[in-house]
Amino acid sequence: MTRTTVASSAKQLSSSINNQLRHYSAPIDSSIPGSKLKFVPTSGTYPKGFRVSATHVGVKPSNTKNADLAFIISDTPAFGAAVFTTNRFQAAPVQVSRKILETRGGAGIRSIIINSGCANAVTGQGGLEDAQAMSDTASTMFQQRDQPDDTQGSNSLVMSTGVIGQRLPTKKILSKISTAYKNLGDDHAAWLATAKAICTTDTFPKLLSTSFRLPGKHHDGIEYRLAGMTKGAGMIHPNMATLLGVLCTDAPISQRALKPLLVEAAKKSFNAISIDGDTSTNDTLAILANGAAAADQETPPIEPGTEDYDAMQTVLTDFATRLSQLVVRDGEGATKFVEVRVRNAKSESDAKLIASTIARSPLVKTALYGKDANWGRILCAIGYTQGLSSEDSVVPASTNVSFIPADNSATKEEGVLRLLVDGEPEQVDEERAARLLEDEDLIVDVNLGTGKQEASYWFCDFSHEYVTINGDYRT
């Protein structure tokens, strides 16, 4: 059902590119490291009725040329939903966007305005006014033009990423919003530039698009599209790993279906990745659905409890998962991309807690960096996972840990490197382990043998580069 135009073209590229360590931070000339080019699409299929732009503001005074204002608009009022950081210190744009969605009941959203270079976090009342002003000015673009009767106030969500504890150069930003409106476009170049404008220390823009069909008869013959961009996880003094994500679809999703679809997708994607376990003040994932692909065919919107809803959920979760994985691919200093699968757990929550504990263990992460098949550290992390549902969630004698190569051999029995079988260590073939750990990608398979539930998590390793980047080390 899901067809990805990006993945195939990216694969063609990848074969000719060598793996390279990323540099200290994003190159100053904004060039993309060779090892990351395979993750950047060269074309895409974008949803109807959306236009996007990237505009230079110079939020950071040192930025004299790179676009740092992204504007994503829907030509018609869209339904909108978002999930926000659970951090108790919530940045001003998080508070403002949340309020707008609440006030409008998630309806009549026209745009998302995003600046990079300053997170507008821990900025007090003034910061709230700045975020509101960005949203208001963006909203004006539509209120003046085609919605004079909209009395519910701002219809633009707002996001910021960058330095915290500093006020936005608000006047400068506001003065460029009409330029951003004039710059709007709907081709691949516009989407890619916009994905780049939300980046901070990312080494490559994170953009995906896909097209799909829905099973219901009303949707017969209609091709829907879904595009998404994300950024993170780059942190240089005093930035934090703000994770921003925007999803846009031209499928007709109802107001009450949109939020649960997003929440479920986020649970298995953006909430199942880890760079270093730190959760920022600004994390936001938003979705807009304008129904433009079906607008002239009077197609009824997707409602909860239907076959179309389930299909949409599958598409959205799969898409969000792939998008979120790009964040891990660009983890600071990362040399490994690891999926940890926890299977046969007593509950999905148990599986996720264990996967997340493994993904956050500095000992596991440094061992992977060192290409060391250190099952002891994985076992140890399983054993100290907090908050499991019962005493029997982990039983040493039924615990199995294996490494699986993340290529086609993953399905073959001979591809599996067993490390721990029913709680007893295997004699590890160190040579095979070393070969397996030479690859950038790896699957860590944990079979708890205590139930039937499972969960996956994606993470990267801890490298010297990670310490260099985050220590802002002065040599």
Next chain:
Amino acid sequence: MTRTTVASSAKQLSSSINNQLRHYSAPIDSSIPGSKLKFVPTSGTYPKGFRVSATHVGVKPSNTKNADLAFIISDTPAFGAAVFTTNRFQAAPVQVSRKILETRGGAGIRSIIINSGCANAVTGQGGLEDAQAMSDTASTMFQQRDQPDDTQGSNSLVMSTGVIGQRLPTKKILSKISTAYKNLGDDHAAWLATAKAICTTDTFPKLLSTSFRLPGKHHDGIEYRLAGMTKGAGMIHPNMATLLGVLCTDAPISQRALKPLLVEAAKKSFNAISIDGDTSTNDTLAILANGAAAADQETPPIEPGTEDYDAMQTVLTDFATRLSQLVVRDGEGATKFVEVRVRNAKSESDAKLIASTIARSPLVKTALYGKDANWGRILCAIGYTQGLSSEDSVVPASTNVSFIPADNSATKEEGVLRLLVDGEPEQVDEERAARLLEDEDLIVDVNLGTGKQEASYWFCDFSHEYVTINGDYRT
């Protein structure tokens, strides 16, 4: 009341020693790095009726000369108690020691036998038999000699640390236990050698001793003594950060008082330190109390609910805190020793959860390594702390964060560098911040302003060296 003979002599040493980064692991010749010498006592006051020894076994075949078997005995039956790792994978010696304490109700304990070089963890039924055999053989030393009527089986606790997933060379170890018994001594050299024998990749032995008096009239004129040793947190493939600790006192502590005293002391010491947040399969902290100092004066034992109990608790907690801090001093690759104090919290549990979250944040730890006054990352960690008692546990507008130098100026107002005041960032004097962060020691003060409880945590930074050590990086 508490007098520490070690601290003063250590201080004299410290002034002449420069700070140095530790090497890849413990030097092969067992020499102690110059920067750590100040933490190693040159004399001590040790409890009566205890004798200790360090004997070479060669648990690791590559170890041809360093002592790796520690034997700590009480000349008379002692009360014993222990706290063990909460990891669900519990090493064989943990299971055996726990059983012995249960069977005997914590009474009639004669010794602790400890090997380094192999953790006897994840070794199945055979491993349990090995640990039991170590305990049984150690017990024989006393059963044959002076306790023919003791029918409760083993009276020796057992601990192991080192590689996991490998069986002990049990015959080799057992054959050396009578030598270990013959080697027993009670002078400083014997205690220091024993503290060294339990080390793995530690760069220095961790030993403290102190003497104290108790307020009750029965204790008038009696000097009690308390000695302790610990090891951790060194991990090289496939070791984990086993933390072992042994406390011995000649004070007369009753059977039912000993365990709660230890649990409370551990809560504020060994359970309030963090190297990297990983909890091992072998962690054990044990205490023996033989009452030898008071034995000929018919002094009644310390019982719960008395003035003496409270005094003993203060002594023990203070002592265990200083001992546990030595583990942080030897944290892998550590260049900083940081105390985080969380004050004015709604509950002690809230304060401890927040302190522990800050202590575990890779972003905070790398910023400290980089000598970066990055309050944003501290704030962020406060904000994402899980499991707090209520929604109002953290209120941005009442949150204060400061850095305090860990020397005498800590008490002076001008020594405090305010970073965040009532949720608003301060204009930081970067030059002063830089000076403050040049010191090895630092206090991070968090004032939540939501209650009256507090907790402290001690941790170290994440350095390139940490990644090198734990990545076992092959250059």
